[in-house]
């Protein structure tokens with residue numbers, strides 16, 4: 001085990017800033033990466049050729065695992081300072097260890113959800129998501145000093161320092177290029193896999209056959225859950241939000257993006273809006289809508305095709321909505337950001353926008369990070385989000401092998417969080 005890891009076990013009590021922080025800073029200054037893993041250290045000690053680790057126990061994991069349950073306020077403050085120091089040096093908030101846990105997951109398992117440690121990790125996640133997005137958008141190239149490693153931007157070790165630091169950093173430097181090549185190959189393999197996965201790529205999804213079975217809409221061959229009826233309570237909250245701030249009760253205009261099982265659309269229809277727009281792109285879903293008579297309803301306008309193609313013409317026609325709901329499949333957060341551009345143009349000043357909030361919902365720490373990221377992004381548009389906590393049905397939180405679990409016969413549980421944050425978005429006044 002390296003000195004860095006040893007320190008992060010927080011064995012010496014009391015844990016004070018004076019005792020721990022200078023040691024941590026010194027090790028990081030020497031060039032030991034804040035993402036240096038236990039696995040790397042073990043391999044190093046055995047003199048093994050370094051391999052690309054698919055699971056990693058970082059110093060942050062070790063700290064989260066070692067926080068004493070009886071930490072005093074002073075100790076808490078020292079531990080937070082160590083966490084901050086690691087983040088400042090490029091520690092990753094979402095790297096996973098061999099149990100597929102991020103540091104946040106370790107805190108959650110240890111009953112430390114919602115503590116100041118948890119908040120630190122969530123805030124770091126929010127910063128990282130926003131910074132990485134900006135870097136990607138602007139295509140910024142770093143010359144010389146910085147390298148991207150294990151998903152974190154770290155300082156490249158200066159040549160002068162190399163002589164002073166342990167062998168691990170030297171060998172890392174020598175093997176950097178080889179490791180980068182292996183990583184690139186792995187990235188390419190993952191990309192290909194994603195393109196074949198209908199839940200990750202819209203065009204693949206739109207060419208995938210779907211089946212309506214009892215309580216769910218699934219992809220035919222892989223059994224990915226596109227929509228499931230356990231979400232009914234969440235759809236009810238969504239539908240209620242759309243009718244919360246009607247400008248003129250004689251002219252109520254509502255838009256739903258993504259028909260799926262028609263759960264929210266049936267609820268909207270019950271409220272008898274003047275005009276009910278439904279946007280849907282999948283041919284099998286459109287067929288089902290036709291069979292069920294949605295195309296023949298007088299007040300319903302079905303926009304056939306991707307919202308990316310069917311909504312922009314509405315902007316030019318001066319169509320405005322009291323309520324807009326968004327719940328699609330296989331789209332990414334980037335798509336939602338593009339939708340915000342349209343929402344601000346189509347939502348009445350008094351209107352409400354809501355969406356199925358499944359962003360990062362297969363991991364609590366990611367769910368909390370995206371709760372804040374959305375808030376920040378919407379603020380850029382002059383929109384404010386209010387979240388209401390809803391408890392999902394317990395069957396949605398059961399493992400697929402448990403009796404009564406909604407995930408039985410579904411390829412992957414896309415929901416694991418104990419609380420649903422229902423978003424209600426309005427113009428900030």
Ligand SMILES: C[S@@+](CC[C@H](N)C(=O)[O-])C[C@H]1O[C@@H](n2cnc3c(N)ncnc32)[C@H](O)[C@@H]1O
Pocket residue numbers: 202226227235257258259260261262263264265279280281282285305306307308327328329330331
């Ligand atoms: C999760 S389901 C919606 C479920 C719906 N909220 C309900 O209550 O049943 C997602 C739907 O969005 C549709 N969809 C996915 N991407 C789309 C896009 N870009 N434009 C329009 N519809 C899309 C899918 O075909 C699917 O029917």
